[in-house]
Amino acid sequence: MAIMLAAVGLAFAAVFGFEAFRARTVQKSIAGLRNPPQAVSAITAGTQQWRDRLEAVGSTRAGKGVDLSPQVSGIVKAIHFQSGENVEQGTLLVELEDADDVAHLHALEAMAELAQLNYDRDARLLKSQSVSQQKADAGLATLKNDQAQVAQQQALVGYKSIRTPFSGRLGIRQVDVGQYIAPGTPIVTLQQLDPIFVDFYLPQQDLAKIKVGQPVIAKVDTYPDLTFTGEIMAINPLVNVATRNVQVRATFNNSDEKLLPGMFATVDVDVGTQKDYVTLPKTAIYYNAYGDIAYLVENAGGDKSGQEQKVARQVFVKTGQTRGDQVAVLDGIKPGDVVVTAGQNKLHNGSPVRINNEVTTPFSANPQVSEQ
Incomplete structure (x- = not known):
């Protein structure tokens, strides 16, 4: 019995000793491993002069536009136009019996x-x-x-003869020869496309910042690489009591007729004087519910081989207006700071990093769409 108990004790001692030895070996191996530096793209923060900008959304409308319809009833005797053609003022379109x-x-x-x-x-x-x-x-x-x-x-x-009240482009014909039409029946739409208006709304607190003749920049989704420059034509003297917004109308030259009535447009109005802002690519800012953050690249001294080490430091930032691929940083980053623009998902505070800018991040206030 004594020999058996001694043998069992030696077996348990051997098992626990082996597990302890293996645990110490794994700990030493993990402790000996180095945290490899993460490859990231980075940019040196600089400043640009921007003017404060009011942003709004609006809709385009023709300088003159109307849906032509008869004043009296009758049967269509003749149609003298084609859908989509340009016509002069006084052109005969439809004759009724x-x-x-x-x-x-x-x-x-x-x-x-x-x-x-x-x-x-x-x-x-x-x-x-x-x-x-x-x-x-x-x-x-x-x-x-x-x-x-x-x-x-x-x-x-x-x-009984329907003529164009002004020059413009006709839409799609809505009637046919021999059809009986009543007063007010739509025949065709007529739109004068040059110039064209953009109607948008601004909150009442911005009224003091705008005036008639002020430059306006508009963009539409149809042409994402184009901007259209116009000016404020009129400001509604009545503020909407429900929304406390005021309607503003801007006029744009549309000789190429790229803009059509009814388009959704984004409008920017530059106001105030130019100021220096620290600007970064939008990808440099990591947005989350706890606040906007960015990663700065800082020197951490040299390693045992004398090679300089870089680490990422997380900072909270306050962002302002955006333009194209750029965002203005109001607080948290100074000119000259090296900021990570890509690869933040691999980082945490203090992570070693290696800068690799072979693939750069877009950084333009007026980005252009590549045709390739």
Whole structure:
């Protein structure tokens, strides 16, 4: 029994001793491992002169725009335009059946001519006192009434021909020959595209910063690589009581007709004087719920071989306005600081880093889309 107990004790001692030896060996191995430096892209923070900018969203609208429709009912007799063509003011677009109205006009004109002859005869006889003044006055009243009816019928006949009220581009035709249309039925839209307006809204506290004639920059999603420059045309004198916003209208030259009415547009209005801001690529800022942070690259001295070591230090930053790929940093970073622009997801405070700028981060206030 004593020999058996001794053997079991030696077995347990050997097992626990081996586990302890292995644990110490693993700890020594981990302690001997070096934390390898992480490859990151970095940039030296610099300053740029920016003016404060008001940002808003708006919609484009034509300088002149209307949906053409008839004033009277009728059947479409002829269509004289093609969808999408450019037309001049006064161009005949649609004719409605007017034979009955024209015939009635001729009848009224004949009555007016007869009234004119009767009045002229009475006027001559009145000079010789052959007719009374009352008869001459009645003839004049009849003449004027007949002439008014002729003018009324001429206007009615004119309503049967729909013409363009101004020059512009036509939209898509909505009616066909032989179709009966009632007053107000849309025929085609007519839009004057040059110049074009952009309507947007600003909060009432920004009213003191804007004025008529102030430059405005607009962008639309259709042309992400283009900016359109215009100026403030009018400021609504009424502030919306529900939103406390004021409507502003800017006018833009649109000779190339790239902008069409109804487009969604983003609008920037530069205000104030130019100021120096520390600017960085947007990718340099790591946004989270606890605050915006960035990683600075700092020297940590040399290692045993004498090679200089760099480490990342996490700092909280306060950001301002953005332009293109850039963001202004109001606090937390000074000019000359080396800031990580890519690879932050591999870092923590104190991580060793190695700068590799073979792939650079876009850094432009007015980025251009590559055609490749």
